[in-house]
Amino acid sequence: MGGSIVLFGPPGAGKGTQADAIVLATGKPQISTGDMLRAALAEGTELGLEAKKYMEAGELVPDDVIIGLIRERLKSQDAINGVLFDGFPRTIPQAEALAEIAEVSMVISIQVPDEAIVERIVGRRMDPETGEIYHIKFKPAPSEISSRLIQRKDDNEDAVRTRLSAYHSQTSPLAEWYLQRGILKSVNGNQAMGDVQEEISLLLV
Numbered sequence: 001m002g003g004s005i006v007l008f009g010p011p012g013a014g015k016g017t018q019a020d021a022i023v024l025a026t027g028k029p030q031i032s033t034g035d036m037l038r039a040a041l042a043e044g045t046e047l048g049l050e051a052k053k054y055m056e057a058g059e060l061v062p063d064d065v066i067i068g069l070i071r072e073r074l075k076s077q078d079a080i081n082g083v084l085f086d087g088f089p090r091t092i093p094q095a096e097a098l099a100e101i102a103e104v105s106m107v108i109s110i111q112v113p114d115e116a117i118v119e120r121i122v123g124r125r126m127d128p129e130t131g132e133i134y135h136i137k138f139k140p141a142p143s144e145i146s147s148r149l150i151q152r153k154d155d156n157e158d159a160v161r162t163r164l165s166a167y168h169s170q171t172s173p174l175a176e177w178y179l180q181r182g183i184l185k186s187v188n189g190n191q192a193m194g195d196v197q198e199e200i201s202l203l204l205v
């Protein structure tokens with residue numbers, strides 16, 4: 001499939017969880033704006049420090065910062081045949097900017113009701129060595145690595161509620177925007193991880 005794919009959905013929908021299999025199936029590199037911002041923050045760059053206050057509060061980072069980040073990233077050689085966007089675009093201005101610099105062939109919307117989101121986010125743990133995403137209940141980590149797992153600073157109940165409200169007010173209108181362009185495909189994200197993966201794989205053939 002030519003062009004880029006967008007993984008779309010509320011926080012905790014399973015975008016990061018599903019990304020690996022899509023990368024494997026399509027050969028397109030994953031571009032996660034959340035991961036890029038966290039890396040910038042860990043390196044202590046100016047951009048990372050600017051993004052920090054928004055991320056920890058669960059608010060969206062300003063569009064110009066995000067669009068600048070994506071423009072730079074898309075200049076890399078590995079982006080030539082399209083990429084898998086994870087967590088971008090998140091506003092109509094971001095989608096408009098993206099439409100000017102890259103072709104999007106499919107938007108995969110992972111649908112999960114709000115009631116399921118808080119439990120997923122609060123129980124999420126990350127392995128800082130491999131980047132693997134775990135969940136205390138839905139995907140427990142092997143016991144030998146459990147002591148090194150970390151929890152994201154924005155994975156608390158207060159920040160999740162702000163992230164959900166940012167999603168509903170600023171991001172969810174994008175579904176209609178992409179539906180009108182005929183490229184939105186929805187999958188049920190409120191089922192076992194393997195079943196979500198199977199639904200997505202049917203879209204990629």
Ligand code: AP5
Pocket residue numbers: 009010011012013014015016017018033034035037054055056058059060061062066086087088089090094120121123124125133134135136138139154163189190191192193196
């Ligand atoms: P970002 O890192 O993109 O966070 P997010 O969109 O809130 O998404 P998450 O990473 O929380 O969830 P996910 O869908 O990847 O779920 P996961 O697979 O981990 O953004 C963080 C912040 O950066 C934003 O708040 C904002 O400040 C800023 N930002 C980033 N991009 C931006 C942009 N474009 N514009 C402006 N600001 C931006 O799964 C979650 C948990 O559930 C895991 O524990 C997993 O194991 C579990 N799980 C997954 N699938 C299932 C399943 N089917 N059943 C049960 N459990 C499951």
